[in-house]
Amino acid sequence: MSSDSDQDSPKFVGRLSLQSLTWLRDRQIPAHPIAYSVAFEYQHNIINELVKRVNEFEKEGELDANALDLLFREFVLTKYIDFDSFNKTITDLVDETGSAVIEARNQLKEYRNFLKVAKEQLKAITDQDIKSMVESLSENTLSTFKAVNSLESHLSNVMAEIRVLQKKYTQIQKQARQDQLTGLLNRNALQTEFNQMVDDEMVNTITLAVGDIDHFKQFNDNHGHTIGDKVIKLVADTLKSNLKGSDIISRYGGEEFVILLPNTKLNDGMKLMNNIREKISNLGFVNKATSKKIDSITMSFGLSELHAQDNFHSLFDRADKGLYRSKLNGRNRVHCETPQKI
Numbered sequence: 001m002s003s004d005s006d007q008d009s010p011k012f013v014g015r016l017s018l019q020s021l022t023w024l025r026d027r028q029i030p031a032h033p034i035a036y037s038v039a040f041e042y043q044h045n046i047i048n049e050l051v052k053r054v055n056e057f058e059k060e061g062e063l064d065a066n067a068l069d070l071l072f073r074e075f076v077l078t079k080y081i082d083f084d085s086f087n088k089t090i091t092d093l094v095d096e097t098g099s100a101v102i103e104a105r106n107q108l109k110e111y112r113n114f115l116k117v118a119k120e121q122l123k124a125i126t127d128q129d130i131k132s133m134v135e136s137l138s139e140n141t142l143s144t145f146k147a148v149n150s151l152e153s154h155l156s157n158v159m160a161e162i163r164v165l166q167k168k169y170t171q172i173q174k175q176a177r178q179d180q181l182t183g184l185l186n187r188n189a190l191q192t193e194f195n196q197m198v199d200d201e202m203v204n205t206i207t208l209a210v211g212d213i214d215h216f217k218q219f220n221d222n223h224g225h226t227i228g229d230k231v232i233k234l235v236a237d238t239l240k241s242n243l244k245g246s247d248i249i250s251r252y253g254g255e256e257f258v259i260l261l262p263n264t265k266l267n268d269g270m271k272l273m274n275n276i277r278e279k280i281s282n283l284g285f286v287n288k289a290t291s292k293k294i295d296s297i298t299m300s301f302g303l304s305e306l307h308a309q310d311n312f313h314s315l316f317d318r319a320d321k322g323l324y325r326s327k328l329n330g331r332n333r334v335h336c337e338t339p340q341k342i
């Protein structure tokens with residue numbers, strides 16, 4: 001086993017770099033920085049989930065620059081950018097700059113008033129020395145007024161720039177959590193949501209559902225990937241429109257979706273997912289280009305409910321077993337798995 005310092009050594013990193021480049025070349029994927037960084041993480045073999053996903057893409061014959069781009073957003077970007085502390089820094093900066101602008105504005109007001117009063121007093125003064133002294137004071141104040149004025153406009157510009165940055169940041173953060181095709185949460189974001197749900201005192205139980213489109217390979221072969229993509233989007237929309245706002249829906253991978261149902265017992269989850277399964281099987285598709293009807297699709301589901309000893313993986317694995325049973329028993333059905341008694 002290598003230590004941290006070994007892992008940072010030029011020799012170790014150099015070897016990984018070479019392996020990464022060779023790996024990309026063997027797959028005929030250009031070694032652009034994004035593809036390279038995923039390849040590097042893959043060779044490094046530390047982010048288990050990333051390694052698993054790369055292998056899945058490879059098995060499906062779908063490992064290309066687009067797949068690596070997707071994995072980059074999901075795994076690499078989030079590894080190197082600490083989004084939470086970045087957001088806090090930006091928010092602090094906005095708050096501090098905001099206070100500085102308010103302070104500058106108040107100072108400006110005070111100077112304006114002071115100037116007014118000084119001008120009035122100047123009229124009443126006859127002594128030339130005092131008059132010229134007050135005049136110079138007044139000029140000085142005017143230049144301070146101008147300086148504060150320009151400071152205020154500078155700070156306002158900085159604020160506007162920070163707001164643009166914050167908007168961009170929110171966009172990146174959203175993209176890192178989002179599946180590009182469907183707009184649903186991605187696998188990483190799902191796990192974060194699960195952890196938050198478990199910590200939430202208002203959540204008493206969670207039922208997890210995993211759903212997979214049946215015979216989708218055949219569907220793609222018959223109708224092409226573009227129509228396959230549209231079907232995936234339609235499935236996502238159907239899930240969204242039939243679930244509550246507190247439910248979490250994610251695209252877990254290719255044609256696989258994972259749903260978290262907080263405060264939902266297993267039996268109620270079964271009824272709900274059966275209902276959705278039926279709606280999905282009744283969706284009618286028409287090829288816009290040819291106006292011809294396309295085969296409808298079905299989905300199989302597996303469900304499990306959170307138990308005291310569970311973590312995300314054990315809960316998911318049980319639901320996945322349920323899904324496997326649904327597939328084995330003929331597809332287009334919902335099965336649940338309960339923990340084995342020992």
Ligand SMILES: Nc1nc2c(ncn2[C@@H]2O[C@H](COP(=O)(O)OP(=O)(O)OP(=O)(O)O)[C@@H](O)[C@H]2O)c(=O)[nH]1
Nearest residue numbers: 060212213214215216217218220225228229254255
């Ligand atoms: N169009 C499209 N197809 C995808 C996408 N992701 C995965 N797929 C396809 O989904 C298919 C999944 O195939 P399999 O895992 O063999 O499963 P299946 O054919 O659905 O069969 P069962 O799951 O056993 O019912 C593969 O052909 C993938 O190419 C995607 O984003 N778009």
